[in-house]
Amino acid sequence: MKVSVLGVGCTKFAELWDKSLHDLIAQAQFMALDDAGIAPVQIESIFVGNMLAQQFNGQAHLGAIAAQQLGINVPSVRVENACASGSSALVCGVHSILSGASNVVMVIGVEKMSDVAIAQATSALMGAGDYQAEHFVGATFPGLFAMVTRLYMQKYGLTGQNLSQQLASVSIKNHNNAVLNPLAQFNKKMTMDDYFNSPIVADPLRLLDCAPISDGAAAIIISSYDFAKKYGKNRINIIASTQATDTLDLASRCEITSFKATKIAGDKAFKIAGISRSDINVAEVHDAFSMAEIIALEDLGFFEKGRAGFETALGKTQITGELPVNTSGGLKAKGHPVGASGISQVTEIVNQLLGRCGQRQVNNPRYGLTHNIGGIGTTSVVHIFERE
Amino acid sequence: MKVSVLGVGCTKFAELWDKSLHDLIAQAQFMALDDAGIAPVQIESIFVGNMLAQQFNGQAHLGAIAAQQLGINVPSVRVENACASGSSALVCGVHSILSGASNVVMVIGVEKMSDVAIAQATSALMGAGDYQAEHFVGATFPGLFAMVTRLYMQKYGLTGQNLSQQLASVSIKNHNNAVLNPLAQFNKKMTMDDYFNSPIVADPLRLLDCAPISDGAAAIIISSYDFAKKYGKNRINIIASTQATDTLDLASRCEITSFKATKIAGDKAFKIAGISRSDINVAEVHDAFSMAEIIALEDLGFFEKGRAGFETALGKTQITGELPVNTSGGLKAKGHPVGASGISQVTEIVNQLLGRCGQRQVNNPRYGLTHNIGGIGTTSVVHIFERE
Numbered sequence: 001m002k003v004s005v006l007g008v009g010c011t012k013f014a015e016l017w018d019k020s021l022h023d024l025i026a027q028a029q030f031m032a033l034d035d036a037g038i039a040p041v042q043i044e045s046i047f048v049g050n051m052l053a054q055q056f057n058g059q060a061h062l063g064a065i066a067a068q069q070l071g072i073n074v075p076s077v078r079v080e081n082a083c084a085s086g087s088s089a090l091v092c093g094v095h096s097i098l099s100g101a102s103n104v105v106m107v108i109g110v111e112k113m114s115d116v117a118i119a120q121a122t123s124a125l126m127g128a129g130d131y132q133a134e135h136f137v138g139a140t141f142p143g144l145f146a147m148v149t150r151l152y153m154q155k156y157g158l159t160g161q162n163l164s165q166q167l168a169s170v171s172i173k174n175h176n177n178a179v180l181n182p183l184a185q186f187n188k189k190m191t192m193d194d195y196f197n198s199p200i201v202a203d204p205l206r207l208l209d210c211a212p213i214s215d216g217a218a219a220i221i222i223s224s225y226d227f228a229k230k231y232g233k234n235r236i237n238i239i240a241s242t243q244a245t246d247t248l249d250l251a252s253r254c255e256i257t258s259f260k261a262t263k264i265a266g267d268k269a270f271k272i273a274g275i276s277r278s279d280i281n282v283a284e285v286h287d288a289f290s291m292a293e294i295i296a297l298e299d300l301g302f303f304e305k306g307r308a309g310f311e312t313a314l315g316k317t318q319i320t321g322e323l324p325v326n327t328s329g330g331l332k333a334k335g336h337p338v339g340a341s342g343i344s345q346v347t348e349i350v351n352q353l354l355g356r357c358g359q360r361q362v363n364n365p366r367y368g369l370t371h372n373i374g375g376i377g378t379t380s381v382v383h384i385f386e387r388e
Numbered sequence: 389m390k391v392s393v394l395g396v397g398c399t400k401f402a403e404l405w406d407k408s409l410h411d412l413i414a415q416a417q418f419m420a421l422d423d424a425g426i427a428p429v430q431i432e433s434i435f436v437g438n439m440l441a442q443q444f445n446g447q448a449h450l451g452a453i454a455a456q457q458l459g460i461n462v463p464s465v466r467v468e469n470a471c472a473s474g475s476s477a478l479v480c481g482v483h484s485i486l487s488g489a490s491n492v493v494m495v496i497g498v499e500k501m502s503d504v505a506i507a508q509a510t511s512a513l514m515g516a517g518d519y520q521a522e523h524f525v526g527a528t529f530p531g532l533f534a535m536v537t538r539l540y541m542q543k544y545g546l547t548g549q550n551l552s553q554q555l556a557s558v559s560i561k562n563h564n565n566a567v568l569n570p571l572a573q574f575n576k577k578m579t580m581d582d583y584f585n586s587p588i589v590a591d592p593l594r595l596l597d598c599a600p601i602s603d604g605a606a607a608i609i610i611s612s613y614d615f616a617k618k619y620g621k622n623r624i625n626i627i628a629s630t631q632a633t634d635t636l637d638l639a640s641r642c643e644i645t646s647f648k649a650t651k652i653a654g655d656k657a658f659k660i661a662g663i664s665r666s667d668i669n670v671a672e673v674h675d676a677f678s679m680a681e682i683i684a685l686e687d688l689g690f691f692e693k694g695r696a697g698f699e700t701a702l703g704k705t706q707i708t709g710e711l712p713v714n715t716s717g718g719l720k721a722k723g724h725p726v727g728a729s730g731i732s733q734v735t736e737i738v739n740q741l742l743g744r745c746g747q748r749q750v751n752n753p754r755y756g757l758t759h760n761i762g763g764i765g766t767t768s769v770v771h772i773f774e775r776e
Contacts, residue, residue: 077631126446379449
């Protein structure tokens with residue numbers, strides 16, 4: 001398979017009090033159109049990734065907003081898979097092209113979370129887990145991820161101090177990358193002291209292990225490879241678009257320090273792309289919690305199980321390292337407007353492959369990967385991009 | 389295009405206090421698997437249509453519930469397009485097959501609405517319209533549809549009494565069909581007196597013009613035509629799957645007594661299917677309000693503009709009429725669990741084409757159509773089915 005990327009756009013991620021859902025969608029849409037150099041009427045289908053607008057903003061039916069703002073009547077739908085909503089929307093968009101239903105598709109991710117109180121947001125986000133088995137009995141995402149982290153520590157014989165230093169190295173790297181990204185929510189360098197001075201949220205996870213509540217939107221325009229080639233726009237291509245699903249509740253799994261859905265989606269993606277792990281030059285992986293980045297890098301096969309934290313601490317995933325990871329700042333520091341996060345990852349990889357990332361630019365990357373999960377690794381979506 | 393229907397399943401529609409979201413999904417899933425005669429491991433992809441579970445049941449990520457209940461790890465997503473969520477999920481499922489990504493796909497529609505108060509449900513349903521332009525200023529769906537109805541009356545020179553009799557004939561027909569459907573929420577015959585004795589909800593719409601709040605789920609299993617043919621299961625095929633989008637808010641349209649999205653999706657569907665209106669032997673159209681059925685029958689080209697109400701009053705859309713419409717009882721009387729409604733329509737058409745509808749069976753139909761809208765005709769989805 002091969003689908004081309006014609007253009008990308010991404011808004012600033014932050015608490016955007018002066019921007020409505022409509023505004024955020026429009027801004028990302030027109031940035032992507034501008035980047036692609038095509039007109040709204042050329043879009044044949046729209047997919048919008050969003051999780052919480054119905055509950056937070058009283059607004060469902062976001063597909064219609066996106067179509068109306070372009071003044072077009074094409075098929076448009078919202079796709080939801082919790083924090084993987086954006087990437088799942090992209091999978092649907094790719095299928096729409098490969099099915100022959102559309103030549104040019106716009107995929108948008110958007111979330112406006114700052115309109116509600118933090119406690120309400122934390123509770124609503126548990127919609128990504130199992131209401132009956134987890135939310136009803138008081139579980140929260142930081143709490144569930146803390147359980148995963150504790151078990152990881154035990155399984156790999158790490159002391160609390162060792163593990164914390166590994167987690168800190170993830171968070172510090174991502175925050176320091178975000179300083180180089182004008183679209184990022186946070187723009188302050190972090191130190192080991194900052195990390196250890198941040199309050200514990202769910203032992204052993206600290207505030208600086210957790211992604212923030214954010215507003216933002218991102219958009220990507222894709223087309224069939226033939227269409228792109230005809231117009232000389234086949235520079236960046238999606239060469240794998242895969243997705244897998246694990247159980248919604250953690251209690252139903254045999255293993256929680258590794259996420260089966262990521263392994264399945266990752267293996268399938270590399271098989272379809274026909275490249276190996278070492279070919280990837282830059283990756284954006286899901287770091288809603290710093291522990292999640294460590295697990296993702298292992299499950300995707302970039303590092304041995306139990307090793308990704310060590311390697312991160314050694315600097316392997318820095319912008320100048322062997323495999324730069326989350327050069328954008330990641331969900332942790334660029335921000336995590338959940339429906340937008342997956343598409344935001346894609347915009348970073350596309351910009352990296354095109355050499356447009358300024359101070360955080362990786363040296364001449366050819367292959368990039370995005371990895372986005374929903375729930376505690378319940379849904380996992382992997383995309384691989386290639387520069388021709 | 390041609391995609392085959394391997395099996396369908398639908399739960400009872402009602403206020404199902406003793407059934408959870410998980411239960412409803414599972415029941416529809418296993419009915420469809422049983423009908424298809426295939427095993428869960430044969431399903432390669434899942435799409436779930438749902439609008440309100442995050443807000444009403446604290447539960448997003450329904451794709452994962454559906455996959456977990458089948459014990460499989462395949463890609464699974466939720467699709468939302470307000471009251472057209474189920475049908476939009478089917479469009480995505482069809483594209484997944486046509487893209488070559490999957491051979492066998494399960495599409496589920498589900499909604500559990502009775503856990504919240506009616507006022508809360510009415511308010512939440514306005515998520516299908518424009519929050520900024522409509523909900524914020526106090527509009528409700530019955531109110532908006534009443535405006536459409538008043539303008540229709542004026543445009544076609546109908547007196548209030550004449551129009552009410554037309555609306556009543558839609559509602560009475562659908563209620564009387566529902567009496568023959570054991571899955572329907574209502575099972576009481578209606579008379580003209582019942583209609584005129586029912587309270588006015590939004591003048592001129594009465595309680596008996598409006599679909600109820602419902603719980604329920606429906607599922608369909610589809611496959612590539614080749615797969616179905618190989619296993620001798622190519623009896624019912626989807627020969628058109630189209631969707632279009634109009635503006636989210638009514639104020640932005642030039643015309644509200646006809647829905648542009650339905651016209652576009654309908655015209656495209658008949659063109660793709662290569663059949664004419666008169667070939668359709670049975671149809672399920674969106675009747676969340678009885679006015680909506682009249683407009684749908686006109687926009688789909690079955691009757692001239694301004695005529696569908698007259699023709700309905702003359703009995704043309706009865707089970708024994710020229711074009712039987714909403715033999716299931718429709719959204720009005722079978723019930724309207726919004727995410728499930730579109731897939732429920734499909735189960736009725738498939739069962740009609742297979743001659744499995746008992747007392748409400750249409751005489752030997754070959755072609756059937758479903759039409760499902762989200763918002764005030766904002767999203768419109770049309771499917772055409774053929775019995776080989």
